[in-house]
């Protein structure tokens with residue numbers, strides 16, 4: 001859209017309520033004055049970026065995010081800055097946080113979980129094609145559009161919403177063993193994360209959750225995977241999770257094979273993928 005070439009300023013927007021706040025700033029819903037187009041405006045304070053020496057990472061993340069055009073990846077339309085703040089002009093996800101929906105419902109149906117996993121798999125296949133890995137996917141970074149379509153909304157600046165939430169920066173829950181051990185990681189970390197998310201969508205909490213980070217670390221390294229007896233989950237779903245939560249990254253089910261897995265084929269809603 002025309003946003004790509006124009007240089008924007010805060011005067012082009014009527015800023016609405018805050019959607020969430022985080023370490024680096026806040027996200028607001030906003031309306032572009034001329035077109036009345038609704039966007040999300042993410043405000044990042046420069047002194048925070050300088051203090052944590054994150055300008056390089058921010059630039060890299062923004063360059064990546066601007067180049068990604070996929071129905072399941074939240075768009076970054078552009079950005080501008082003033083003396084003390086950087087503003088990111090983002091696609092507004094009308095449906096809010098997937099995490100909120102998971103908290104409210106406890107766990108998702110197999111159809112909803114399979115649809116979200118299929119959407120994520122397509123988005124990750126696209127990201128890998130563009131040589132983008134480790135999108136740091138966790139429920140906190142997943143949003144929904146007005147039709148309930150999943151949007152990956154992360155470029156490293158995940159924000160904690162106003163509703164109660166676990167400490168995001170601390171959680172190891174979604175990291176693959178090679179990440180946790182700080183070994184070189186490749187695309188397959190995202191396949192592991194899909195296994196963690198699939199489990200969490202179906203059971204309501206991640207598979208290696210533990211009281212302390214050290215215990216979570218141990219459970220991840222051991223791949224200490226157990227399936228509770230409730231809620232009732234199909235054998236196919238457990239099969240897919242087991243094929244993804246494999247310590248040897250080379251042996252994890254590929255993104256293509258995930259989309260061919262019987263549980264996905266039988267349960268994912270083709271209209272929402």
Ligand SMILES: Clc1cnc2c(Nc3ccc(N4CCOCC4)cc3)nc(-c3cccnc3)cn12
Nearest residue numbers: 019020027040091092093094095096159160161
């Ligand atoms: Cl980036 C970006 C684009 N769109 C959003 C968005 N959208 C959104 C829509 C609707 C509702 N509500 C709908 C009615 O019930 C209450 C919530 C919330 C968020 N939220 C956040 C967000 C939310 C929480 C914490 N940190 C960020 C970031 N976003």
